[in-house]
Amino acid sequence: MAETAHVTGAADEADPAGGISWEPRRGRLGEGLRAYGLIAGMWIRSTMAYRTSFLLTAFGNFAMTALDFVAILLMFSRVDALGGWSLPEVAFLYGLSGVSFGLADLAIGSMERLGQRVRDGTLDTLLVRPVPVLAQVAGDRFGLRRLGRVAQGLLVLGYALVVLDVDWTVAKVLLVPVALLSGAGIFCAVFVAAGAFQFAAQDASEVANAFTYGGTTMLQYPPAVFALDLVRGATFVVPLAFVNWLPAGYVLDRPYPLDLPGWVAFTPPLAAAACCALAGLAWRAGLRSYRSTGS
């Protein structure tokens, strides 16, 4: 994305800022993605001005994320299985969830700051620009350091794939990248929905943490560990189970605590699409309800 921003950056500056001539050829989605790419690219360039600082914060991000896995390793230093799952199997869950969440966090993790913008009135600036507000908020302060989290997830996933004893079929192999991307989509939807919620309750941005960080923490452990009601909630209400529990259950041949048909393991893309659509609606409703502080 940085590359594209670099190449097109110069030409774009010549574009008239008025909304009237804003490239009618592109759809709204394309327009938003392009704007997002430009904003993110700008922040990446600004981050790269302080390379040492970037490396240190990326490492910090990596280490902070790794703590969760250290906890799992410490647990497995005392037991051989957790909820009937072995360490490589739990690592597989962890890797899928970690990478999915890391990608979403990298892409739009800055949404957390929306409440701050609503409170101090700086959201108004974003409203008058001829660019979708969601693209601006999502790209705002794009934190490349969050690659640390993605890298940590990939490392654990790699370890799991090496040590796991799985009869790989084409379906299983394909399901891994599909699950990663769908999972990232589901977490993005959670971030956007949480952003929409902040229009209503500006100071309550921490509630989102329960679903984002809390969600990814929960997914690091086998579903069999949790109470059935919690599993139901994570399957049917906030469908986090589609991030890794359901696809990993298929790959590892593990029964799911709820009585679901086998093909459900292949539906993460559908779940992600549905989540994104709902989150988009919530975002529109939130944005429409926005009243400026006027200061």
Place this chain on the structure above:
Amino acid sequence: MGAGSWRLYVAVAAGGFRRYATYRVATAAGVFTNTVFGLILVYTYLALWDEKPQLGGYDQAQATTYVWLGQALLAALAIGGGGMENELMERIRTGDIAVDLYRPADLQLRWLAEDVGRALFQLLGRGVVPFVFGALFFPVALPSRVSVWAAFLLAVALAMLVGFALRYLVALSAFWLLDGTGVAQMAWIAGLFGSGMLLPLNVFPGAFGEVVRVLPWSALLQGPADVLLGEADPVGVFAFQAAWAVVLLGAGRLVQSAATRRVVVQGG
């Protein structure tokens, strides 16, 4: 110190309390999040203790209590950040610290008072509800004797001192580094890991566990938890916490005097 200056620090502490008490929605959001995290962690602990009952000397009810205690103390002790350290570092970076040094109050004591006020609010405002929730819906092991509760509260107070002393040192590093973000992040990681927030320290394997247990961070959560669960002699815990508090607060004083003597305050 005269009676007048005590009144000053009490006023600063009350100010710290009120400052955090102002944000009610944020507090409610924090309570919700701590409760959800407690809910997730408690099931992982139950699974762990299912595999190995009496792990680390705790039974299942004690392990459950430990989870909810951790969620109750997380914000108050600022184990994962969120205390005064960010603000102090920012004041050092911008040079505002020069104003603080001119105030007729001791720098360390004033920040301590502010932090104690914050911690007391977060203990009451953010800690009590998740703990009560846990106690209502999960089998917990709570002491019936008032004296144990009193000892527990004293251990929490000492934990606040140790926690502050650690974070004050972290913040003072900004005098030399200017941007203390990296140090603060490392300190949070050490705090989450060494306090027992991640996993009770008595579950850590062998010699590794014993090393972690003598580090100052174990005074934060593991100490108060062992007093509440009746797993440790309270006097020993108090002595351990007080010793680290004295050492770390003393170190803070030394660093502070070195910083104010040698470091040029940022102007602008």
